[in-house]
Amino acid sequence: MSENHTHFIKHIVTKDMEEGSYEEIVTRFPPEPNGYLHIGHAKSIVLNFELADEFGGRTNLRFDDTNPLKEDKEYVDAILEDIHWLGFEPEAVRYASNYFDEMYRQAVRLIERGLAYVEDLSQEEIREMRGTLTEAGKESPSRSRSIEENLELFEQMKQGEFGDGEKVLRAKIDMSSPNINLRDPVLYRISHTEHHNTGSDWCIYPMYSFAHPLEDAIEGVTHSICTLEFEDQRPLYDWVVEHAELDGEPKQIEFARLNLTNTVMSKRKLKQLVDENYVDGWDDPRMPTISGLRRRGFTPESIKQFCREIGVSKADNLVDVRMLEHFLREDLKLKAPRTMAVLDPLKVVITNYPEGEVEWLPADINPENEEMGTREIPFSREIYIEREDFMEDPPKKYFRLYPGNEVRIKHAYFIKCHDVIKDENGEITEIHCTYDPETKSGSGFTGRKVKGTLHYVDASEAVPAEFRLYDSLIDDEAAGDSFLDHVNASSLKVQHGFVEPNMKNVQPHDKFQFFRHGYFNVDPKDSTSEKLVFNRVVGLKSSFKLK
């Protein structure tokens, strides 16, 4: 199911395997535990895991925890949960911090071979001497220090004899390189910070550009897949691999990260939305995080299928969110039970229906999947329909209920409106209809046809429920400098209505298709047996337009 999709990375791997460059293909998914995973990460996860799987290889999950200032165990746990939920099982779970000893050894070997030196200059001085995009940099005086002195200084850095920022270890490459990443990049910095994994064992931490290739080489990663912004770092990646005294020879391949319409996709921005309370948390159903999508009601399969279908390339892209929604509908179409919910109730009294009588009508649970069987739903003299399903003065082509019009009540009877009851403000409070017993659903009645079929909930057995309807978090109509100016103020709409009586015992994450409304998920945090809460995942498509 995941195949028939080809892309440039697959071509590279195929060629490598044909040429026998590697015994097996090994990939890795390397998140930094400084935030929650989002759907952009899902693209990378699916790519890495399924690529290795297709070629009979393996994939590690490796936390890139080289910067204790930003990282936290909370994020590690959330990431673990999200990957598991998506349905992937890493060959091994590793941490960059597992390799700190080895990385230190490699750094020492670099110094011993005259390929790295300890820098005395301040951060500002380093920056000034690095040059600019169009001018070469200048070599630091520290560059000519002896190997012995470098070794001693680096040892002192490790021993904690310097404060944060006082010294740094730099690679000795080329201060005049047109690629700024090669102008003696920093390899190690000092940070007297507690690490979530190694505690206070270390006060020097390797930089990403030094650590990452080493991690890949240590784990035997063959294809190290990352996003486009690391392209300029590839020469440095290769430099580290070449000079490291390790067997692995991983190569870095870059692809374009995912962008989605009407959403932001950077951990920094998402964290800001959380920290500044624009949303409920990382798992707010409006967030593009894996946990947000999960709470909203997206399924792992829909997310994975989306990730497969958008493809992998190097071109900047902006994918329409409706594509994601498409795959959710696709996944739930045959799986989700149909049920009826009235989100904005309007009472209908069926004046010729006997008072006090209730009949239970059979209703299929999923007409597209008969194996799901049937349920029984009540029908009596008073029912609720959707307020928008009645108009006193309808436009043309409106084939729902209006005075004098007859419609079908799903699974029940035809009803015809004969009276509209209003309060003193002119607000419609209820409508009166008659029903025709001969038109009962399942009776085979063909005497006449109606254009509209309305869903309903029986008033005497109705179960109150809350419905949360979501709109995009980011509105591209608004203008402003910051993405915060584009936050959609009405991205959440809450309605209170009713569901069928057999919905009383729903469980968190149960998913339903509410007839004519869309797919809904039982909210895992706020729904209780006393107060049901349903999140609308996506609506049904509709070609209905008023006017």
Added chain:
RNA sequence: AGGGCUAUAGCCAAGCGGUAAGGCAUCGGAUUUUGAUUCCGUGACUCGCAGGUUCGAAUCCUGCUAGCCCUGCCA
């Protein structure tokens, strides 16, 4: 602009010298007890632009244009 990369329909995206796949979206039409689903139909005389090579070019070459990324002791 010094370097790195990208450009195929509204949006993704195949294509790798032999005459433009597929998906999403849109718009029609048929069926329909969900204005849903399903089914059929719908768009590139042309692949950023201009030249060149070739019997033949989206694919090769040259030049140009536009967009993205790079001057953290972040990843």
